[in-house]
Structure formats: C-alpha cells, structure tokens
Amino acid sequence: MTFMNLVKKIKLNPTSISFLPIFIFIPLGFQLLNNFHFGGIEIFTEFLASIVNPDFKKEILIKLSTRLKETIYIAFASWILSITLGLILGILSSDIFFEIFKIPKFIRFFIRFILAILRSIHELIWCLILMQIYGVNLSVGIIAICIPYTAINAKVFSEQLENINYKKYESIKSISSNSFSTLITLIWVPLSEIMENFGFYRLECSIRSSTILGLFGIGGIGTNIILNFKALNFNELWTSLWALALLVIISKALIYNFKFNYIKPNKSIFLLIIFSTLFIYYFIFIFYFLINSDFNLSYFSEAFTFSNINISMNELISDSLTTILITLCATAIAISLPPVLFLIFDNMFMIYLLRIFAFWLRLIPPTIIILILLIFNQPSIGLAGFTLGIHNAAITFRLLNRNLNEINKDLYKGMISFGSSRRVSWIYGLFSMQSKSYLAYCSYRSEIIIRETAIVGIIGGTGLGWQLSESLSSFAWEEVFIILIAYSSIAMVGEILNGKIKSNFN
Amino acid sequence: MSKALIELNNISFKYKNSYIIKNINLKIFEGSQIAIIGKSGSGKTTLISLLNGTLKPTSGYIRFFNLPFHKLDNSQKNKISTIWQDLRLIEDLSSEQNVNCGLLGKKNFLFALMNLLSISSYRKAHEVMKICKISPSIFMKKINNLSGGQKQRIAIARSLIQEAQILLADEPFNNLDPKLITTIKNLFLNKNNQNYIKISNTILIALHKIDLLKNFNRIIGLKNGTISLDISKEELKDNLLNDFYEFSEEN
Numbered sequence: 001m002t003f004m005n006l007v008k009k010i011k012l013n014p015t016s017i018s019f020l021p022i023f024i025f026i027p028l029g030f031q032l033l034n035n036f037h038f039g040g041i042e043i044f045t046e047f048l049a050s051i052v053n054p055d056f057k058k059e060i061l062i063k064l065s066t067r068l069k070e071t072i073y074i075a076f077a078s079w080i081l082s083i084t085l086g087l088i089l090g091i092l093s094s095d096i097f098f099e100i101f102k103i104p105k106f107i108r109f110f111i112r113f114i115l116a117i118l119r120s121i122h123e124l125i126w127c128l129i130l131m132q133i134y135g136v137n138l139s140v141g142i143i144a145i146c147i148p149y150t151a152i153n154a155k156v157f158s159e160q161l162e163n164i165n166y167k168k169y170e171s172i173k174s175i176s177s178n179s180f181s182t183l184i185t186l187i188w189v190p191l192s193e194i195m196e197n198f199g200f201y202r203l204e205c206s207i208r209s210s211t212i213l214g215l216f217g218i219g220g221i222g223t224n225i226i227l228n229f230k231a232l233n234f235n236e237l238w239t240s241l242w243a244l245a246l247l248v249i250i251s252k253a254l255i256y257n258f259k260f261n262y263i264k265p266n267k268s269i270f271l272l273i274i275f276s277t278l279f280i281y282y283f284i285f286i287f288y289f290l291i292n293s294d295f296n297l298s299y300f301s302e303a304f305t306f307s308n309i310n311i312s313m314n315e316l317i318s319d320s321l322t323t324i325l326i327t328l329c330a331t332a333i334a335i336s337l338p339p340v341l342f343l344i345f346d347n348m349f350m351i352y353l354l355r356i357f358a359f360w361l362r363l364i365p366p367t368i369i370i371l372i373l374l375i376f377n378q379p380s381i382g383l384a385g386f387t388l389g390i391h392n393a394a395i396t397f398r399l400l401n402r403n404l405n406e407i408n409k410d411l412y413k414g415m416i417s418f419g420s421s422r423r424v425s426w427i428y429g430l431f432s433m434q435s436k437s438y439l440a441y442c443s444y445r446s447e448i449i450i451r452e453t454a455i456v457g458i459i460g461g462t463g464l465g466w467q468l469s470e471s472l473s474s475f476a477w478e479e480v481f482i483i484l485i486a487y488s489s490i491a492m493v494g495e496i497l498n499g500k501i502k503s504n505f506n
Numbered sequence: 507m508s509k510a511l512i513e514l515n516n517i518s519f520k521y522k523n524s525y526i527i528k529n530i531n532l533k534i535f536e537g538s539q540i541a542i543i544g545k546s547g548s549g550k551t552t553l554i555s556l557l558n559g560t561l562k563p564t565s566g567y568i569r570f571f572n573l574p575f576h577k578l579d580n581s582q583k584n585k586i587s588t589i590w591q592d593l594r595l596i597e598d599l600s601s602e603q604n605v606n607c608g609l610l611g612k613k614n615f616l617f618a619l620m621n622l623l624s625i626s627s628y629r630k631a632h633e634v635m636k637i638c639k640i641s642p643s644i645f646m647k648k649i650n651n652l653s654g655g656q657k658q659r660i661a662i663a664r665s666l667i668q669e670a671q672i673l674l675a676d677e678p679f680n681n682l683d684p685k686l687i688t689t690i691k692n693l694f695l696n697k698n699n700q701n702y703i704k705i706s707n708t709i710l711i712a713l714h715k716i717d718l719l720k721n722f723n724r725i726i727g728l729k730n731g732t733i734s735l736d737i738s739k740e741e742l743k744d745n746l747l748n749d750f751y752e753f754s755e756e757n
Contacts, residue, residue: 170560171594175587175611175668178580181618185607188622189598269623 014435015427018339018442021332028329031382040375043232047372050234054242064224064243071220072247074138074210077282078145079203084279085146086153087191089115093154094161096169096186100179112158119151120491121484122451124458125465127213128472129480139289141218142282145209148451153202160194161187200255204248211244212365212455221247222365229371245363311467311479320486323463326385326453327494331446333389335439338397339431342404346422355401361394370456384456384463392445392452399441403434443498450494454487464490509572510535511672511708512557512586517566519552519731526552528731529566534672534710539695541719542712543735543750544728550712551591553728554676557710558588584611587670587706589678593661597650600624601640601660604649605631608667631667633702637693638663639686654681662690669704675711679718687715695721716747 012020091097093111098104127144134140164186172182214222221240228237341354361369370387377383412429416422420429431438457465464487471479510533519527527549534540534557544550555561556568559575570578570586587608595604599622606621606628635645638659649657658681665673673694679687694709711722719725720739727735727750735746 165594167590167592167594168596171588171590172607172610174558174560175584175608178610178615180615181610181613184615184618184622185596185610189596193598269625 014439015432017335018431018435018439019336022336022340024329024332024336028333028382028386031380032377032386035378035380035383037376037378043375044372046232047234047237047375050238053235054239055235056239060236060239064221064239067214067219067221067224067240068243068247070138071207071210071214071222071244074141074145074213074218074220075203075206077285078142078149078210079206080275080278081142081282081286082146082149082153082206083195083199083202084275085150087157087195089150089154090157090161091183091187091191094158094187096161096164097183099169100173100183115151115154116492116495117488119148119155120451120488120495121148122454123148123209124212124216125454125468125484125487127216127218128469131218132472132475134293136217136219137289138219139286141210141213141220142286143290144213144218145206146286149202149206149209153199156198157191157194160190164190203251203255207244207248207251208363208365212367215365215367216458225365225368229368241364245359248363310476311471311482315467316482316486319464319467319483320490322381323450323453323457323465323487323490325381326388326456326463327446327450327490329382329385330388330392330449330453331442333386334392334396334445334449335442337389337393338400339435339438341397342400342431343423343426346426351401354397358394358397361390362398364391366391366452366455367459370459374459379462381462384453387456388449388452392449396438396442396445400438403438404430407434440502443501447491447495447498450491510569511571513569513572514556515567515569517556517563517568519549519556519561520564521552525564526731527556527563530731530733532726532733534708536671537707538710538724539708539722540710540724540726541722542710542726542728543714543719543747544712545750548728548750549731550728551676552731554588554674554710554712558586558674559583560588580611584668585671587665587668587673589661589665589673589675591676591680591712593657595649595657595661595664598648600646600648601635601652601656602627602631602645604660605635605663605667608664611668630702631663634663634667635660637702638666639689655683655686658682659686659690666693666703666705670706671708673706673709673711675709677712677714679713679715687718691718691721714751716751719747 089111093108093115095108098108123145126147127141130140130144169182169186172185210218210220211222211225214220214224215226217223221244224240225237225244228234228240342351345351345354366387369391370383373383373387407430409430411433412425415425415429453463454465454468457463457467458469464483468480468483468487471483512532512534514530514532517527517530517532518525530553542550542553552561556563559568559570559578562575568575571582573582575583596607599607603621603624606617609628609631610618632642632645636642640656640659640663644652644656649660652660658678662675662678665675675694678694679690682690693705694711696705696707713719719742723739725735725737725739725742726733727747729735729749735750737746
C-alpha cells in the first residue's frame with residue numbers, strides 16, 4: 001500500500017484529528033535538533049538543581065512578600081473588574097437581551113465587533129502600550145489585563161446565554177413579566193453556572209497574566225523572576241516560582257470551595273455583596289487613576305499620521321505568516337501531545353508524574369520557558385511554537401485528565417472484559433467519548449495561542465510580537481497601530497474559523 | 507351575548523410549507539369551559555400557542571379583549587395563563603421559585619431578584635402548591651430532581667398562581683394518577699371552593715382523556731388543522747369522537 005493510499009484511507013473524526021497533529025514533531029524536531037548546542041547545558045543543570053534548593057534568606061523572603069502582594073493586587077483587582085464588566089457586556093451582547101428588549105440587531109453586532117478587537121490583542125501588548133503612555137504603575141497592569149479579559153469573559157458569558165432554551169423564554173414572556181424580570185429569571189442559572197465553572201478559574205489566569213506583565217517590568221513576582229533569571233540567580237528564582245505555585249494552589253482551593261447555591265443562596269449573598277463592593281472600589285480607583293494621569297493625546301494623533309512608517313509590506317506579511325506558523329505549530333502540539341502521552345503512559349504513577357510536570361509548565365510563564373530553552377537552542381519559529389505548544393499542552397492535559405476522570409467508564413471496562421488491550425480500550429472506550437468536547441476546547445485554546453505569540457515573539461525575536469516591541473521602544477506609533485491591525489486581523493480570522501469548527505463539533 | 511375574550515378570525519398557520527392550522531374561526535367567551543380534542547399532529551398545541559400570543563398567525567387575525575396582541579399592555583397579557591405540554595420549567599431552580607415565576611407579570615424586578623435569591627418566602631405560593639397536592643418536602647427541591655408527576659403539578663401551580671382570567675392548558679393531566687386528575691380537574695372547573703386564589707372560570711384545555719369530556723360545556727374537535735367538531739356537552743356522543751382519538755386501552 002502506497003503512502004498516498006494510506007492517507008486516503010484515514011477517516012477524519014474527532015478522535016483521529018486529536019492524534020494526527022503529533023506529526024508536527026517531525027519537522028519541529030528536525031529544526032530544534034539542528035539548532036541545538038551544548039553551550040548552556042551547565043546553566044540548565046544548575047537551574048534544575050535549584051528546584052529543590054530555593055533560597056529562604058530573610059531579606060529575600062521580605063522582598064518576595066512585597067512582590068507577591070503586588071501580583072495579588074494586580075491579579076485580584078483585574079479579576080474582579082474584568083469578571084463584572086465581562087458579565088455586563090456578555091449580557092449586553094447576547095441574543096436573549098436583544099430579543100427581550102427588542103433592540104435592533106446591528107447594535108449587538110457593533111458591541112461584538114468592538115469586543116473582538118479588544119480581546120484580539122494580548123494583555124502584554126496592552127501593557128507595553130499603556131506603559132509608554134502612563135508610565136510604570138500597578139494600575140496600568142490592572143487595566144492591561146482588564147481590557148482583553150473583559151472582552152474574553154463577555155464572549156464566554158454571551159455564548160453561555162445562547163444556550164437558553166427559547167421555549168422557557170416564551171413561557172416566562174407569556175406570563176408577561178416586565179423585561180428586566182424576564183431577563184434576570186432566564187439568565188440567573190446559566191450565568192451562575194458559568195461563573196462557577198469559568199469565572200473563578202479566571203482568577204488563576206489573572207495571576208498568570210500579572211506574572212507575565214511583571215516579567216516586562218510592571219512589578220510583582222514576575223519582575224522578581226526575570227531579574228533573578230537574568231542574574232542567573234536560580235535559587236532565588238525558584239523561591240519565587242515556589243511562592244507562585246503556592247499562590248495558585250491557594251487560589252484554586254478557595255475557588256473550588258465556593259459553590260453557588262441557587263436555591264438557598266443566603267450565604268452566597270454575603271459574598272456577592274463583598275464582590276460588588278470591591279468592584280465599585282476598584283472601578284472608582286482605576287477611574288480616578290485615569291483622569292488624574294498625565295495623558296498625552298498626541299500619541300493618538302501620531303498613530304494616524306502614517307508619515308513615518310519604516311516597515312515594508314513584505315516585512316509585515318512575513319511577520320504575519322511567522323505568527324500564523326507559530327500558532328499552527330503550538331496548536332498542533334497542544335491538541336495532540338496530551339492524548340499521545342496518555343496513550344503511551346497508561347499507568348497511574350506515570351500520569352501522576354505528568355500531572356506534576358504539567359502543573360509546572362502551566363505555572364512557569366512561556367517567557368521564562370523560552371528563555372530556558374534559548375540557553376541551548378537558537379531562536380527560531382520552531383522554538384517559539386514549541387514553547388507555546390508545551391505550555392498550552394499542559395493546560396489541555398489538565399482538561400483532558402479531568403474529563404477522563406469524570407467520564408462513565410463502563411464502555412472502557414466492557415472492552416477490557418472482552419479482551420481489548422488497555423490502549424485500544426482507552427481510545428475507543430474513553431477518549432473517543434469526549435474527543436469532540438476536547439477538540440472544541442482546543443479550538444478555543446488556539447485563539448489564546450494566537451494572542452500569546454506576542455509574548456514569545458518579543459523574547460524570541462520573531463513574528464509580529466518582536467516587530468511590535470521594536471516599534472514601541474522607538475515610539476513609532478504609526479507602526480504600532482499598523483502592527484496592531486495585523487494582529488487583530490489574524491486573531492479575528494482565527495476566531496471566525498474556530499467558531500465554524502466549534503459549530504461543526506457541536 | 508357578551509363580548510368574546512379571544513376571537514380567532516379565519517386563522518391559518520403555516521410551518522415549513524405546510525399548514526398546521528387552516529381557516530379557524532373561534533370565539534372564547536367569559537365562563538367558557540372548552541375541551542379541544544384531536545389526534546396527535548392535529549394542531550392542538552399550535553392552536554394553544556396562537557391563543558396565548560406565542561405564535562403569530564400566517565393569515566387572519568386574533569383579537570384578545572378586542573385588541574390585537576401587540577396592543578395589549580402587560581396587565582392584559584397577564585390575564586392569560588398557559589400550562590404547556592412540555593411544561594417549560596426552569597430546571598435548576600426550586601419548585602417554589604418556579605411557582606413564583608407565575609407572579610412575575612404582577613410584581614416588579616425586585617421580586618424577580620428576591621425570588622432568585624430565595625430571600626422571601628411567599629405564602630400564596632405555598633398555598634397554591636398545597637392545593638395542587640405538592641408536598642412541602644419538595645418546595646426547595648430543584649426541578650430536575652423531581653418526578654414527571656411532580657413537575658406537572660409545579661407547572662399547574664405556576665399557572666394557577668397567576669390568577670388569570672383565561673386558562674389555556676395543553677394536556678395538563680399527563681403524568682398524573684387518577685386521584686390527582688380528579689383533584690386538578692375540579693380545581694380547573696372551579697368545583698373546589700377555596701379562599702386562597704381566584705381560579706379563572708374561562709378555560710380551554712387540549713386533552714386526550716375521553717372520560718373527562720363530559721365536564722366541559724363545549725367540545726371542539728380538530729382534524730388536520732381545521733375545526734371539524736364544535737358541540738356542547740349535551741350533544742356529546744361516543745361515535746362522534748372516533749375521528750379525534752387514537753383509541754388505546756386507556757381510552
């Protein structure tokens with residue numbers, strides 16, 4: 001049988017699609033091995049050895065606690081603000097809102113379009129732009145995270161509201177309650193559910209994002225990490241990473257213990273009041289910061305002059321293609337690596353080890369991962385894609401592991417009982433049952449990856465991220481504006497394609 | 507003769523190129539107790555959806571209290587309550603919260619919010635639920651944890667608490683045992699005098715149970731979307747019903 005015949009015989013379904021992208025490792029491995037050098041092995045060994053030997057000197061711990069407080073402050077404030085604003089905008093951009101209030105649909109399209117632009121640009125880019133305008137300030141970090149996070153949350157909330165059964169809407173409407181009562185009655189449960197499943201998880205994301213912003217100078221534990229890394233002070237670096245791990249674990253523990261009770265929510269009401277009070281406090285605080293800052297409007301006028309652009313169209317197209325390649329490479333890894341690992345390591349002990357490894361890969365910002373990899377590899381598209389790929393594979397690994405634990409295992413056990421091997425039973429009896437939802441999540445993840453290419457691009461000297469950082473550092477606002485348009489366009493096309501893919505899976 | 511509460515004038519309703527309802531003329535007067543009969547697919551549910559304004563007719567017009575539906579204000583719309591065949595309850599809310607939803611038309615936004623937060627317990631809801639034989643032990647249970655019969659009674663209670671002038675019901679006796687059917691039927695037909703709620707004296711019920719027909723003062727038979735039988739209970743004879751029932755052991 002020829003190779004082409006074999007390819008023709010392959011039937012594409014969610015299960016096979018989940019495994020096929022693993023072949024990206026053939027060209028990727030070739031490039032990475034080609035660029036490999038032994039120059040940094042000693043440093044890398046030192047980095048690994050420091051994992052179990054973090055520095056606990058008093059002055060380091062004092063400095064760490066100050067930095068940790070800054071990270072918590074940025075993460076918590078941006079989480080509260082982005083969740084609440086995302087909730088409001090999610091309702092305002094949902095079909096059900098426009099149906100109940102009989103508002104022309106073009107307004108919904110306009111809101112969604114603005115939100116799509118806001119979320120297409122990574123918080124790091126927002127941060128770099130805002131730092132140029134407002135200077136280095138923790139409030140800048142909060143706003144930078146808030147902008148894309150609000151738009152992402154709004155999308156997730158409004159998508160959840162799309163699932164409302166219209167028959168329920170008709171039944172409530174036929175009772176003829178006023179529009180606000182109809183709206184709140186219909187959206188209460190779906191929004192409470194998504195708040196539990198997604199809203200609280202966003203706190204963890206905010207912690208990660210505020211760490212990334214810290215790496216680029218906004219403050220917090222990220223700043224500590226990058227300073228220690230540059231000084232090759234790995235013991236102190238691991239003190240920060242362990243502290244970050246602890247912070248994520250504590251935040252998770254708090255989140256998973258909070259469950260909203262729709263029927264007897266009296267205890268939850270107390271928390272809702274605290275949440276609302278904090279939102280008002282942070283909102284006023286940020287508003288006060290914005291109106292009292294020395295904001296230079298000339299930046300905006302400069303961005304629209306287009307008189308001093310030093311990027312050629314060819315450069316822009318080439319950087320855009322590089323960004324797309326990095327995204328495709330990273331997405332392929334994020335999709336296929338977890339199921340392949342599950343298939344190879346089919347025993348509990350190895351899965352447990354992989355979970356620990358995945359935890360650290362999620363926790364360590366991609367910026368640090370790529371810096372570590374650059375110790376013994378040349379900058380390349382492959383390296384950028386690999387970095388983002390393994391970071392995101394750690395996230396999809398967690399999701400897959402959780403879904404596999406929750407799934408009904410009767411079919412798997414049945415297959416084992418009639419003599420199928422464990423691996424075959426795993427594919428047919430477990431993985432295939434939730435490969436659709438896994439791929440739907442991976443397609444959402446690829447949207448995040450497009451945005452994240454900015455982080456590795458800036459460090460790895462490749463793609464639009466690098467070009468943007470160059471233009472920002474030379475205050476070339478016209479170029480920044482054009483690169484942002486290119487970024488947004490790629491992200492929005494990606495979002496539209498993913499929407500189509502997701503609707504096919506559903 | 508008094509004015510019709512609802513008047514259907516030459517109504518047709520088309521769905522995917524085929525007519526579900528064809529040229530129906532019907533007037534519902536104050537105090538009417540109408541049973542709608544017909545085989546599955548004859549258009550009973552569509553007729554009820556047209557009567558409560560959920561569906562708009564493809565041709566013809568409907569007047570509610572002598573007005574077209576879009577000109578009704580909220581208080582007028584609230585005079586029509588519906589028990590849907592598919593119940594349309596909110597699964598993740600409790601029985602009591604669902605029953606309270608029947609009051610949303612009369613109460614303000616604060617009530618809607620307090621109901622969702624379970625801050626207030628409303629006596630009327632408890633009384634209506636008791637009348638519908640809903641055990642207090644399930645007042646706080648989520649709808650998706652209840653049996654079919656319990657859900658049916660919650661939907662009935664939600665409709666009754668509305669204290670509407672017209673009650674429309676689509677197969678309201680589904681999932682109920684014979685004793686409960688009698689209780690609920692007597693409630694609908696106002697044979698249970700009780701002080702807690704005002705039950706509408708104008709009802710229109712789509713139903714499958716032949717033995718209940720004698721309780722209604724008007725029987726309308728639907729066949730292929732048209733009215734092919736419109737008789738009083740005095741005119742009711744078994745042989746007239748052959749075209750409207752798929753006879754089973756139950757019937």
